[in-house]
Amino acid sequence: MDQTEQQKLEMTSTETKKIRPWRRYLYQLMAAEISSMVKYYDRIIQVKPVMFDEGDLLDRIQAKVKYTFDDLDLMPDLSGEETQRSAILLNGNINFTFDIQQIFRDFKPRMARTSRIVAVAYNPYHKGLFRLMTALKLSRSGQMTTFVTKDSLEQLAELEGFEMVSVRPVCYLPLKLLGLGWLINKVTPAIPVVRWLSFATIIVFRPRIASTHKPSLSIVIPARNEAGNIRRALEETPQMEGVKTELIFVEGHSSDDTWEVIQAVVNEGHDFFELSCFQQTGKGKVDAVRLGFAQSKGALLTILDADLTMPPEMVPRFYDAYVQGHADYINGSRLLYPMEGEAMRFLNHLGNLFFAKALSALTDLQLGDSLCGTKLVAAHDYERFKAWREDFGDFDPFGDFELIFPASVLGLSSADIPVRYKARTYGSTNINRFRHGLILLKMTMIGLFRIRMGRLR
Numbered sequence: 001m002d003q004t005e006q007q008k009l010e011m012t013s014t015e016t017k018k019i020r021p022w023r024r025y026l027y028q029l030m031a032a033e034i035s036s037m038v039k040y041y042d043r044i045i046q047v048k049p050v051m052f053d054e055g056d057l058l059d060r061i062q063a064k065v066k067y068t069f070d071d072l073d074l075m076p077d078l079s080g081e082e083t084q085r086s087a088i089l090l091n092g093n094i095n096f097t098f099d100i101q102q103i104f105r106d107f108k109p110r111m112a113r114t115s116r117i118v119a120v121a122y123n124p125y126h127k128g129l130f131r132l133m134t135a136l137k138l139s140r141s142g143q144m145t146t147f148v149t150k151d152s153l154e155q156l157a158e159l160e161g162f163e164m165v166s167v168r169p170v171c172y173l174p175l176k177l178l179g180l181g182w183l184i185n186k187v188t189p190a191i192p193v194v195r196w197l198s199f200a201t202i203i204v205f206r207p208r209i210a211s212t213h214k215p216s217l218s219i220v221i222p223a224r225n226e227a228g229n230i231r232r233a234l235e236e237t238p239q240m241e242g243v244k245t246e247l248i249f250v251e252g253h254s255s256d257d258t259w260e261v262i263q264a265v266v267n268e269g270h271d272f273f274e275l276s277c278f279q280q281t282g283k284g285k286v287d288a289v290r291l292g293f294a295q296s297k298g299a300l301l302t303i304l305d306a307d308l309t310m311p312p313e314m315v316p317r318f319y320d321a322y323v324q325g326h327a328d329y330i331n332g333s334r335l336l337y338p339m340e341g342e343a344m345r346f347l348n349h350l351g352n353l354f355f356a357k358a359l360s361a362l363t364d365l366q367l368g369d370s371l372c373g374t375k376l377v378a379a380h381d382y383e384r385f386k387a388w389r390e391d392f393g394d395f396d397p398f399g400d401f402e403l404i405f406p407a408s409v410l411g412l413s414s415a416d417i418p419v420r421y422k423a424r425t426y427g428s429t430n431i432n433r434f435r436h437g438l439i440l441l442k443m444t445m446i447g448l449f450r451i452r453m454g455r456l457r
Contacts, residue, residue: 031060169198220292286399332372363408
């Protein structure tokens with residue numbers, strides 16, 4: 001780090017200045033919201049602070065490394081980053097410019113696909129209140145020039161190749177009136193329509209940037225009582241030219257000869273795929289996936305259920321969606337096309353639709369099917385998911401939610417890959433619709449109270 005960067009870093013670590021109680025409270029809420037994401041990043045960089053910003057917000061944000069740069073030219077070039085995640089903080093910059101589009105245009109060449117812009121935007125519906133506070137000298141923010149709606153801001157971002165990943169309103173009560181401020185600010189963000197009356201909004205943008213090379217891929221295949229599907233899984237998984245691919249079979253307490261078949265297949269070897277196999281000591285699919293991911297070598301990780309109800313030939317679609325820069329979290333969706341035979345019972349279908357809608361509302365991910373077994377993420381992001389799980393707690397018996405929830409919290413974008421859900425040709429399902437349905441409802445409530453409402457401390 002050169003002397004200039006060190007001086008900027010020291011600037012962000014100065015003691016908190018004396019500020020008005022309402023602004024201190026606002027910054028506390030903002031910092032809690034931003035920290036829930038960036039504490040799992042490698043750094044946060046504030047660029048070109050506006051006239052009223054003396055570093056109070058950045059001081060309160062929990063992050064591994066923090067920098068401040070008064071000029072964009074001093075900011076390090078992030079475009080070469082592949083596995084690191086950096087956040088660029090813009091506190092009110094959108095409200096103090098006559099050219100929002102130029103902000104995105106200036107930052108895009110300096111960002112990697114893993115970079116994020118975290119923008120604090122002050123609510124256009126409170127424009128009159130902000131200006132009154134300035135006139136009464138209750139605010140140091142100066143005269144904000146620009147107030148923009150979410151839809152207009154999203155369109156400006158898209159023109160410059162950015163996607164609005166998440167929109168998180170904060171602060172509905174500027175003072176802790178009668179001790180109710182904390183409660184109001186936790187509950188109100190979960191209420192439709194009313195949530196848009198916040199004083200400020202934390203908006204996360206990602207640049208749409210495709211990968212410049214073909215990253216390696218690890219396919220984890222959890223298998224329990226799937227002896228008749230093991231060879232088919234190997235035979236039907238496509239070989240993607242130029243993509244180093246490994247297949248990892250994880251067997252879990254089968255009552256048939258699944259483990260023996262897996263060992264035979266792996267010992268035979270393969271001309272294209274690197275094969276390996278492991279046995280669970282724990283139980284359940286979530287344990288199998290964790291074991292497979294822990295043993296993986298690929299830059300990208302995906303799951304292929306050994307029941308083959310998700311056609312293996314669709315795996316390249318998940319890979320391409322990530323590599324082409326469409327999203328960071330690629331999710332399978334079984335609910336778009338008609339299903340084959342009795343692949344999914346009617347009540348299961350209705351339940352899947354309900355949980356997909358509920359989780360899309362609770363997270364910032366657009367999920368057409370939250371429970372499809374096949375998902376794809378980068379290995380470096382999965383390491384962040386693990387760190388999040390250590391903080392949040394081990395709560396998920398299925399494994400879907402410990403991928404969905406941190407993907408939302410970390411500001412990842414999602415894309416659905418529609419697949420035609422096939423009927424089983426071997427074995428029987430391990431799903432108990434009613435018992436598992438209650439567990440899924442519990443997971444959804446966890447998402448409401450601990451993800452949507454739980455960020456603000």
